[in-house]
Amino acid sequence: MARRVTINDVAMAAGVSRQTVTRAHNDLGDISEATKRRVLEVSAQLGYRPNRFARNLVGRQRPRAAGLLVGSFSNPYYTEIAGAFLAAAAERGWQVMMASGESGDETAAVEMLAGHVDLFVGHFRLSDDELAAAVQGIPAILLDDRCSRPGFHSVEIDLRAGVRQAMAALEAKGVRRVGMIDSSYSLRASPTYSPTPRRRFFEEFAFGAPEPAVVAGEESMAGGGHAFRALMAQYPDVDGVLVFNDMMAIGAIQAAQALGIEIPGRMRILGVDGLTLGEAVHPTVSTISLDREALVTSALDIADTLAAGNFTHTESLHRTVMPRLLWRESA
Amino acid sequence: MARRVTINDVAMAAGVSRQTVTRAHNDLGDISEATKRRVLEVSAQLGYRPNRFARNLVGRQRPRAAGLLVGSFSNPYYTEIAGAFLAAAAERGWQVMMASGESGDETAAVEMLAGHVDLFVGHFRLSDDELAAAVQGIPAILLDDRCSRPGFHSVEIDLRAGVRQAMAALEAKGVRRVGMIDSSYSLRASPTYSPTPRRRFFEEFAFGAPEPAVVAGEESMAGGGHAFRALMAQYPDVDGVLVFNDMMAIGAIQAAQALGIEIPGRMRILGVDGLTLGEAVHPTVSTISLDREALVTSALDIADTLAAGNFTHTESLHRTVMPRLLWRESA
DNA sequence: CAGCCTGCCGTGAACGTTCACGGACGAACC
DNA sequence: GGTTCGTCCGTGAACGTTCACGGCAGGCTG
Structure with missing residues (x-):
């Protein structure tokens, strides 16, 4: 059963207060080198790791997380989009969680992510009705597709x-x-x-x-x-x-x-x-x-706009990217 | 600036208590159909969305999240692993967050994930020292590689x-x-x-x-x-x-x-x-x-073992998967 | 009519962490 | 020797949600 080790357990074991444990772990200063070492030692011994939810709950700036739904991991088109999105998102300070609907239940995948993200992006297979139910009110940016309901935005390719x-x-x-x-x-x-x-x-x-x-x-x-x-x-x-x-x-x-x-x-x-x-x-x-860079950049533009308004946008946002003919040898 | 809408804002606006708002959103019963409708209406109007951190902090079962570090999104070997891992992880109830070190700073990518995951899995480019610093005490499962430090586990291919x-x-x-x-x-x-x-x-x-x-x-x-x-x-x-x-x-x-x-x-x-x-x-x-299914399955076996012990394993866990000769036409 | 059950709703506590503040203690200054 | 300052540490509160419990009606039962 083994309840998880909390900061109070460490504090008691080390004979100090919560705050001192925090100081030791976050390099905050206002702590002597000796206590810091001792606290960290006790932490390691008890196997303490800060609870990420509590930490994010109280933390100053809330991290922004996007859930990316990848169309398929066996088609390079989608994995290239995923790679481009991951890189661009990291640059703008977005966390990315991924799922794919190709194997198993897409509804389950979306609902699983719903607890962890502020936003959905990607290629969805679900019908409008199913999708609207699965996202649980979290806004979604559809790639190369659209949905007229409120809370759904899109980046389309002409x-x-x-x-x-x-x-x-x-x-x-x-x-x-x-x-x-x-x-x-x-x-x-x-x-x-x-x-x-x-x-x-x-x-x-x-x-x-x-x-x-x-x-x-x-x-x-x-x-x-x-x-x-x-x-x-x-x-x-x-x-x-x-x-x-x-x-x-x-x-x-x-x-x-x-x-x-x-x-x-x-x-x-x-x-x-x-x-x-x-x-x-x-x-x-x-x-x-199909310009994947432009696609993910446009999606992230929309994402940033939504984040700036605390994800309470009523009207739908749309972008369109233009394809480009790439003449190589076969035509 | 626009502070985020909380459950209390909705409760006040709807003239009910927090708990009633919770009941409305989570289909809990002990609430009349009329109030439920009214609360949901007010919620939608204010743009209320439950804070995922608070919700997860108090919730019964803690979700388990793994951070997957993908070697490269331009090599199908890695994307096939990613796809297989995503599918298998979802089946076992793991959330997956992904990052890749191929573009930009792998240290930054790992540190970004560190706030959201219980565990790391994947192919890392960082040296042992850098890696140990980046993961911030979170255990890691190295694929096709190993690291002798405590907190590091591995699935190797013979x-x-x-x-x-x-x-x-x-x-x-x-x-x-x-x-x-x-x-x-x-x-x-x-x-x-x-x-x-x-x-x-x-x-x-x-x-x-x-x-x-x-x-x-x-x-x-x-x-x-x-x-x-x-x-x-x-x-x-x-x-x-x-x-x-x-x-x-x-x-x-x-x-x-x-x-x-x-x-x-x-x-x-x-x-x-x-x-x-x-x-x-x-x-x-x-x-x-190289059997990608066996690779991710072994990794998830280790992951489940670690999760069962609240991620406080002292000894390192290792698995080895055997490659298989696949004779097709070219040899 | 006392008692009980059911439907609906509210209040305090808890989750685990960080923030804001304040206090004890010793050293240094006038 | 009183004041001031800096170092180190602790206490209450806050974050936003859900859980456990209790209360207040109204209808039904014996």
């Missing part, structure tokens, strides 16, 4: 503009008919996301044939490869492909090479994300780059 | 056994002279790690020539490629290579293909880590697989 530019550029480069490899998995279980925005924008700006050439696959390299083969079988005249994300694009490129299709001569392949991994393969992956 | 088996298997497969691509970056600034353990074990079991054929490179795909070319230039008779990690191995494989070297016919390449990414490239990467 992917529509990115796709429009990409389609125009592909056509200018001589592509006759463009196709798309979509994700078979919708992030949010919401009517807004079916079909995926990427697919909607693609269909809006597609060219070369009245019927949109779209095939969906799993969000992985293998899924991209399979989808590419299916696309070729179904629409053999396609000579340019927009792929849902870079991991799938790499898979598609490998599949094309295996089929003896020359890239970018016979086929231009364009991913989405702008992964650094895309620079390390051959040919390097051309992509609609 | 890489020596893995390398020994790998070398024997490579020789059995007909390799005449084996070489190695090492990392030019030492994780810990400590004499124990120079040269890297992987290199030490390689040299212990290398065969085919008295002089060990070793070239070091950056820990990335590109670094692996460059190192492979250097290795070929310097030791043209090498026909089997142990590579520091899988990312570098992928780079080496690509370089070999570019040089027209057949894999595994003319050259066998063996990585370390067991990344799932290694299954998605061609040829798939044979590797000494």
Whole structure:
């Protein structure tokens, strides 16, 4: 059972008062070197460690903690965001707690964090209703998504503009008919996301044939490869492909090479994300780059604004970041 | 300045007592539906959110929080560990806060977490002295590393056994002279790690020539490629290579293909880590697989043991996990 | 009608730490 | 020798919440 050792236990054992123990531990001065040594010795012997909750409760400046919900730890896009967020947040004095909804119950993960954070940030899978219930009134900043309820803010990516530019550029480069490899998995279980925005924008700006050439696959390299083969079988005249994300694009490129299709001569392949991994393969992956630095910076701007108002903002805050076409070798 | 809204503010505004506000927020019963609604309404209007520190201070069961130090967010090995740890920790009721030392000051990152966690876990770059100072008495579990001081525990990987088996298997497969691509970056600034353990074990079991054929490179795909070319230039008779990690191995494989070297016919390449990414490239990467599940499970076993004793363990706890040879196509 | 139970609500205490203040003691000064 | 100062240490209060308990109605029971 072993009740935890408190500051009073140490004080009694060392024959001093609470305050003296505090002084010893926090290097406060107003204490002789001898008592300090003795107190620290007794502390170590009893295994005393200050209670972090009590300490933060009374402490001067309250630490600000953000809960980051990572979409998936197996997709570099999300881990790069996580890394960027962690670095930028630390610089601004934010603590970060992380969770991921990919394995197990996202509701449980969010509720667990709720007791420790002032704010949520990230990619959520939950529906609006579930999410609103899970966050327990704690404000949330949605990345690449939005929710109209009070207490929810967002940083969106203007992917529509990115796709429009990409389609125009592909056509200018001589592509006759463009196709798309979509994700078979919708992030949010919401009517807004079916079909995926990427697919909607693609269909809006597609060219070369009245019927949109779209095939969906799993969000992985293998899924991209399979989808590419299916696309070729179904629409053999396609000579340019927009792929849902870079991991799938790499898979598609490998599949094309295996089929003896020359890239970018016979086929231009364009991913989405702008992964650094895309620079390390051959040919390097051309992509609609989503600026992760700007994404997390914007999110932290909102976070700082909320913190300045003690997290009692009524109106929703929104930012938009623009994607950037990153021409490498594959398109 | 705006002092934060407390439970008393809500109580006064709603004309009830603290306890009634608590009852309303925590669904406790002993409260009429009408007052409950009124209290929640006033709460929302004032923007009241319970102080998490006060709540945790008095609450029945103390949440257990672990601080995870992620080696790097740009190497899938570490992010896979992070993902596995997050999932397993959540299952056992641990909260997880993360930081990374890769960008900026690792000391600052550790000290920041120190106020919020009961325990540290992860890959540290700091020297023993710096680390001991940074953790402020909070116990730490070192992954794939060790530190003999009190309060430090570890989960080690018996890489020596893995390398020994790998070398024997490579020789059995007909390799005449084996070489190695090492990392030019030492994780810990400590004499124990120079040269890297992987290199030490390689040299212990290398065969085919008295002089060990070793070239070091950056820990990335590109670094692996460059190192492979250097290795070929310097030791043209090498026909089997142990590579520091899988990312570098992928780079080496690509370089070999570019040089027209057949894999595994003319050259066998063996990585370390067991990344799932290694299954998605061609040829798939044979590797000494470090079991990330076992690693985090062992770490959490230690964590649970420490928690059971209120984190006042004097002796150091250690676990060892065995690597496993994963024969895929490249060796 | 006395007694009891039930529904609703309030008051003191507790959690473990730090802050603000004050007091004892010795040395140094005029 | 009284005053002042500096060093070292202790005591009450505060942080914001929940827990344990008790109280006050009103309705029901015997």
